[in-house]
Amino acid sequence: MALARLKRSLIQMEQRVLNRIRSKASPSPDSSQLSKEFEKVKWQPQLVAYHLLGKKIVHFLPLFRDMDAGLRRSGMLTSFKFYVSLTLLASLMITVVTLFLVPTVLHFVFQTPLFPSLLFGVGGGLLAGALTVISFYMYPLYRADVMKRNLDDNMTFATGYLAILAGAGVPPNNMFRSLSKIPQKLAVIDESRIIIRDVELFGTDMITALENASKRTPSEKFKELLEGFIATIHSGGSLMAYLLQRSRQSMRFKRIALRKFSDTLGMLSEVYVTLLVAGPLIFVVMLAVMAMMGGAGFGVLNPALLLLLLTYIGIPVGSIVFLIILDAVMPKW
Numbered sequence: 001m002a003l004a005r006l007k008r009s010l011i012q013m014e015q016r017v018l019n020r021i022r023s024k025a026s027p028s029p030d031s032s033q034l035s036k037e038f039e040k041v042k043w044q045p046q047l048v049a050y051h052l053l054g055k056k057i058v059h060f061l062p063l064f065r066d067m068d069a070g071l072r073r074s075g076m077l078t079s080f081k082f083y084v085s086l087t088l089l090a091s092l093m094i095t096v097v098t099l100f101l102v103p104t105v106l107h108f109v110f111q112t113p114l115f116p117s118l119l120f121g122v123g124g125g126l127l128a129g130a131l132t133v134i135s136f137y138m139y140p141l142y143r144a145d146v147m148k149r150n151l152d153d154n155m156t157f158a159t160g161y162l163a164i165l166a167g168a169g170v171p172p173n174n175m176f177r178s179l180s181k182i183p184q185k186l187a188v189i190d191e192s193r194i195i196i197r198d199v200e201l202f203g204t205d206m207i208t209a210l211e212n213a214s215k216r217t218p219s220e221k222f223k224e225l226l227e228g229f230i231a232t233i234h235s236g237g238s239l240m241a242y243l244l245q246r247s248r249q250s251m252r253f254k255r256i257a258l259r260k261f262s263d264t265l266g267m268l269s270e271v272y273v274t275l276l277v278a279g280p281l282i283f284v285v286m287l288a289v290m291a292m293m294g295g296a297g298f299g300v301l302n303p304a305l306l307l308l309l310l311t312y313i314g315i316p317v318g319s320i321v322f323l324i325i326l327d328a329v330m331p332k333w
Helices: 004-026 029-042 045-074 078-106 114-166 172-180 186-201 208-218 221-236 239-292 303-329
Strands: none
Touching: 045 078, 045 114, 078 114, 114 172, 114 186, 114 221, 114 239, 172 186, 172 208, 186 208, 208 221, 221 239, 239 303
16 A cells, blocks of 8 residues: 555656646747748738638639749749739739729819819729739749849859869769859759759659759750750760860850840940930020020920929939849849
């Protein structure tokens, strides 16, 4: 009996100690980090839009079927249905806001009659919704074009680096793994990380991972590089010879592109001087003389107002457009 009581007391003491440890124990950093990440993901706009619209977007999906390919090629980490839900929700919200905001401002601020204000509101709302849908439709295409230009600019570096590793006898898996570990923000390094992720995390073989990368990439040059890499492995050829030949070809294309960019830059400089240096000076002098002589201007736009519009809107907007064009044609690397 004494042994039984002693055993029960020991069991109870052990249970009390375990309960005290459990009550004082804090959640592990991994679980708290996972909960924080889950909270961040839960409130992403595309997820909120999908939860609000849900299955209601099924009838609209065929209208956006071209967007699916653009999403895959752009590298955006979002689902096709989520993105379409966000597109429809954003266009609906902007349409409704414009529909109520434009008539209110026109009627109460500018004292426009009610019926024309409502007509402007309906037209502005439809236009704002259409522009929103077009913007969401064009954004993946823009991202894909940016990725394509970045990959094309990185081809010289990528082929040269892979050729050095192939000459040292490094296996293909380790070649792309070494490329993915370079601490630089380059598009080809990001693609290499995705390839290594498919191999190490998803369990695909190297050939399949390269084939998937060649299918989703927007760059034809990078696609040709990967397809030639796969063909060389299948045929048992020399990767070093293939990559050296691609490296020389990339260097030749880079020199041609830089020569073309030099000619384009000369033409753009002439356009800039004509439109944004000499042109505004001529208009400023002309409008200043018209204002001093009491010119009538163009309808409600008197010379003084035209001068202000040219100075504070025309020249800055023209300079921004020129910078965007220059960034689009300029090589990144």
